Amino acid sequence: MSSVRYVFAFEEADSKNKMLLGGKGANLAEMTQMGLNVPPGFTITTEGCLAYLEHNSLPDGLMDEVRAHMRELEKKTGKGFGERSNPLLVSVRSGSAMSMPGMMDTILNLGLNPETLQGLIAKTGNPRFGYDAYRRFIQLFGKIALGLPDELFDQAMERVKHRVGAVHDVDLKAEDLKDLASDFLAIIAERTGRAFPTNPYEQLEIAVQAVFRSWMGKRAVDYRRQFKITKDMANGTAVNVCTMVFGNMGNDSATGVGFTRNPGTGTNEAYGEYLVNAQGEDVVAGIRTPKPIAEMKNEMPELHPQLLELRRKLEAHYKEVQDYEFTIEKGRLYCLQTRNGKMNARAMVITSVEMVEEGVISKEQALLRVNPGQLEQLLVPQLPANFKGEALATGLPASPGAASGKIVFDADTAELRGKLGERIILVREETKPEDIHGFFAAQGILTSRGGKTSHAAVVARGMGKPCVSGCDAIQIDVRERRAKIGDTLLAEGDVITINGSTGNVYAGEIPTVEAEFFEELGTLLAWADKSATVKVFANADTPTDAGRARKFGAMGIGLCRTERMFNDTDRLPIVQDMILAESVEDRQKALDRLLPIQRGDFKGIFKAMVGLPVTIRLLDPPIHEFLPTAAQLEFEIAHLRNMKRAVRSMGELPETLKLLDPELHERYIETIDGLTTSLGKYQESPRVDALLAKKEAMLHKVHVLTEVNPMLGHRGVRLGITYPEIYAMQIQAILEAAAECVKEGVEVYPEIMVPQVCTVEELKRVKALVDKAQLGVETHYGVKLKFKFGSMIEVVRACMRAARLAEIAEFFSFGTNDLTQATFSFSREDAENKFLPFYNENNILRDNPFEVLDVKGVGRLMQMAVQLGRQTRPDLKVGICGEHGGHPEAIRFCHYVKLNYVSCSGPRVPIARLAAAQAKLRESQYDERIFV
Ligand code: PEP
Ligand code: MG
Numbered sequence: 001m002s003s004v005r006y007v008f009a010f011e012e013a014d015s016k017n018k019m020l021l022g023g024k025g026a027n028l029a030e031m032t033q034m035g036l037n038v039p040p041g042f043t044i045t046t047e048g049c050l051a052y053l054e055h056n057s058l059p060d061g062l063m064d065e066v067r068a069h070m071r072e073l074e075k076k077t078g079k080g081f082g083e084r085s086n087p088l089l090v091s092v093r094s095g096s097a098m099s100m101p102g103m104m105d106t107i108l109n110l111g112l113n114p115e116t117l118q119g120l121i122a123k124t125g126n127p128r129f130g131y132d133a134y135r136r137f138i139q140l141f142g143k144i145a146l147g148l149p150d151e152l153f154d155q156a157m158e159r160v161k162h163r164v165g166a167v168h169d170v171d172l173k174a175e176d177l178k179d180l181a182s183d184f185l186a187i188i189a190e191r192t193g194r195a196f197p198t199n200p201y202e203q204l205e206i207a208v209q210a211v212f213r214s215w216m217g218k219r220a221v222d223y224r225r226q227f228k229i230t231k232d233m234a235n236g237t238a239v240n241v242c243t244m245v246f247g248n249m250g251n252d253s254a255t256g257v258g259f260t261r262n263p264g265t266g267t268n269e270a271y272g273e274y275l276v277n278a279q280g281e282d283v284v285a286g287i288r289t290p291k292p293i294a295e296m297k298n299e300m301p302e303l304h305p306q307l308l309e310l311r312r313k314l315e316a317h318y319k320e321v322q323d324y325e326f327t328i329e330k331g332r333l334y335c336l337q338t339r340n341g342k343m344n345a346r347a348m349v350i351t352s353v354e355m356v357e358e359g360v361i362s363k364e365q366a367l368l369r370v371n372p373g374q375l376e377q378l379l380v381p382q383l384p385a386n387f388k389g390e391a392l393a394t395g396l397p398a399s400p401g402a403a404s405g406k407i408v409f410d411a412d413t414a415e416l417r418g419k420l421g422e423r424i425i426l427v428r429e430e431t432k433p434e435d436i437h438g439f440f441a442a443q444g445i446l447t448s449r450g451g452k453t454s455h456a457a458v459v460a461r462g463m464g465k466p467c468v469s470g471c472d473a474i475q476i477d478v479r480e481r482r483a484k485i486g487d488t489l490l491a492e493g494d495v496i497t498i499n500g501s502t503g504n505v506y507a508g509e510i511p512t513v514e515a516e517f518f519e520e521l522g523t524l525l526a527w528a529d530k531s532a533t534v535k536v537f538a539n540a541d542t543p544t545d546a547g548r549a550r551k552f553g554a555m556g557i558g559l560c561r562t563e564r565m566f567n568d569t570d571r572l573p574i575v576q577d578m579i580l581a582e583s584v585e586d587r588q589k590a591l592d593r594l595l596p597i598q599r600g601d602f603k604g605i606f607k608a609m610v611g612l613p614v615t616i617r618l619l620d621p622p623i624h625e626f627l628p629t630a631a632q633l634e635f636e637i638a639h640l641r642n643m644k645r646a647v648r649s650m651g652e653l654p655e656t657l658k659l660l661d662p663e664l665h666e667r668y669i670e671t672i673d674g675l676t677t678s679l680g681k682y683q684e685s686p687r688v689d690a691l692l693a694k695k696e697a698m699l700h701k702v703h704v705l706t707e708v709n710p711m712l713g714h715r716g717v718r719l720g721i722t723y724p725e726i727y728a729m730q731i732q733a734i735l736e737a738a739a740e741c742v743k744e745g746v747e748v749y750p751e752i753m754v755p756q757v758c759t760v761e762e763l764k765r766v767k768a769l770v771d772k773a774q775l776g777v778e779t780h781y782g783v784k785l786k787f788k789f790g791s792m793i794e795v796v797r798a799c800m801r802a803a804r805l806a807e808i809a810e811f812f813s814f815g816t817n818d819l820t821q822a823t824f825s826f827s828r829e830d831a832e833n834k835f836l837p838f839y840n841e842n843n844i845l846r847d848n849p850f851e852v853l854d855v856k857g858v859g860r861l862m863q864m865a866v867q868l869g870r871q872t873r874p875d876l877k878v879g880i881c882g883e884h885g886g887h888p889e890a891i892r893f894c895h896y897v898k899l900n901y902v903s904c905s906g907p908r909v910p911i912a913r914l915a916a917a918q919a920k921l922r923e924s925q926y927d928e929r930i931f932v
Helices: 018-033 046-055 062-077 114-124 127-145 150-164 174-192 200-214 218-226 280-284 293-299 304-318 345-357 363-369 372-379 411-419 433-441 455-463 519-531 543-551 562-566 572-580 584-608 630-650 653-660 662-680 686-705 717-722 724-743 760-781 796-800 802-808 816-824 828-841 855-872 888-896 906-921
Strands: 007-009 041-044 090-096 107-110 237-243 254-259 271-276 322-329 332-340 396-399 402-408 424-428 444-447 467-469 474-477 482-485 488-491 495-499 504-507 535-539 557-561 613-617 749-754 788-793 811-814 877-880 901-905
Touching (some): 007 018, 018 041, 018 332, 041 062, 107 127, 107 200, 254 293, 271 293, 345 372, 396 455, 402 411, 402 444, 424 474, 424 495, 444 495, 467 495, 562 584, 613 788, 717 724, 717 760, 724 749, 749 811, 802 811, 816 828
Parallel strands (some): 444 467, 877 901
Antiparallel strands (some): 041 237, 090 237, 322 332
């Protein structure tokens, strides 16, 4: 006998040890130990699974332990495993440390064979129930333990239903189910070449091995890869063996799933669905449409209070909204499973705030409970509130948000078309776990069957994708790849829109709008702001963006990219004149025209952000970016020249035509003469010549400005040093805008930021321009200006020389987009288009460093720069404005290295605010090991 123990009864297992027992096993132990009415059972540990996978056979002693525990179950239930007169039946299900929804079905009614079946029938006096239990067992065992395709059984079922004229499964009589069981047994014998095992222990052993093997099955491996579930998060699956209780023992029996609160709206109400006289499988698979729990009050009045009591106990114990499964067997309520409820972001936020108000959890717990990334769902597109289109059909609102896309009828096609960048709505009768890759690819899910707790609904909600389920008006013909709603025929590739918040399905594409803040979100984020030490700013380039960011709760602007202003159509020609200027005077003339425009831009942003800091970055990109490409100019020049030549040749056209075709000449001579005269003015036109000259000059400039590596070339502060008049104009515009605001009584906190700095000398030169402009503006406007001058930190040398830079800079802002490129020596576009996916797939780099901050490399440099900078200037303000600034993990790091703020795009501000609070609340769990 081996010394390792593999099997633990629910009442003795250590419910804290999810790695060993799996989430479900730990939960069954916890539920049993907290006194809920759980059917007795035991868990075979993940260690058993790993040992099995290593040796491809069950470890010594495991089945002995199982037998001993089965004997215990026999004692507890008074039934016998394989005993004819009073048979003990069990369910067998997988469960790993991480929840992997729908990864594997449960085998029900294990222990049935022709003998025990007769006992079950005799005991219940219900042959229909007995045969139904039997055929379910054979079907599930065939599919799960023996790996036979589901369709074989579905088809056999359809044949029997057709033969006897039954519409629903429940219409089948005992005799029909008996026939069906025989058909199933024949299918299995034929497909496996072996008779169905009748010995219950043999059944159990085969089932346990199948569950263990499923851990390495394709579906599970794909799932773990997709959700980045590593071995230290979940390693192997446990097996839970649990006494069967029956929800299909008549009208005093039922089965259902519940949420302690409404997972769609967050409302504090008993939510869920149940079916009388049915097994759990019927609810989950959506075979029969279940009833809302509220109806239980009328239908099973004595059971309803028991369910409410269960709900109360669950929340009081777990301090979390629970998603539970229950079965009522002959008037007795059993809780089979409970776990933290997966809810959409809105419900998460609402329940968090309400549970604090009810005293169930603390504010800190509420803040930690919501995954910041999930808030993105609240910013999911919705149909406009005043939208009044007529729906083609209405199903159940199973997961909120709206999406449009092309209809696709199977997951493989969805995956394929999704990879081509198409927007997809996956349309199926019902979904199964094997469709998971289709969910990843789709914008939304539509099913014709199943309730709000069906597979499609649960998975879509978890992913934050819109889902309409149970839309039974849709008839789907997968083979013909078309669907029908009433008279409307829909083919694969046709565009539809689904609204998962209402259940409506519309033909064609409907433009969606951004969601608005709601009260509870405001409350939660206000608590977050109180907890957090890192502030959240936004990257915004226009007054409109700034205003929107402020609504999202931005506490300042961390990056205003002035080049975006240069690109507006009214400015671009002036910017081009500035670039084409051959003398300082000409350049100054263009800059003089730009100055009032820029001043207006800045004033607009200052006003939108009144009272908050606004960080304006001086011009960054290489100036050739404001000119057309050489190819474009060459094309235009060739056209202009061709036109001149063509106009010249038109004079000869009438004579040539006369020679060739006198009749045609006669017919068109007037038109040709007219055209020749009109176009003649372009032959020697000064306008054309001037345009040509300008294009040629531009082309010349483009050639002059051409660089081998423009991103490492003449850009950023290098541009400001070599063309000081450009930076001088921008600085002047910022300070004048600030002065005008001050005069108008608008509180402003401008911050002037210099990009691409690598040495303190650069900063000194720009600072000299600032000092000069400040003096002039203050004198001219008669006001004192308060502003900050600082540097972006986005080249490696800047990190190394941060102590010196801080002599001049009053603040730093990490431009982690460029800093990542610089640290890796990767050009982002080349990396992402060429080798980075390969690097990620082959684990050379775990993540794309342009999306996930590379803490070990880039982060280390940042930490050093912060420390060096603050050695010189202890109150140095430091932030981040690269894309990483909106990502919760990066924010956690920024908190750790004591940044003052993060800056991200406006819509990510709420996510960043919550992440900043969580970083603070979890700071004790974060240390130097992140760099290892
Ligand atoms: C950065 O480099 O991170 C940055 C914010 O600047 P940009 O993306 O404009 O280069
Ligand atoms: Mg940059």
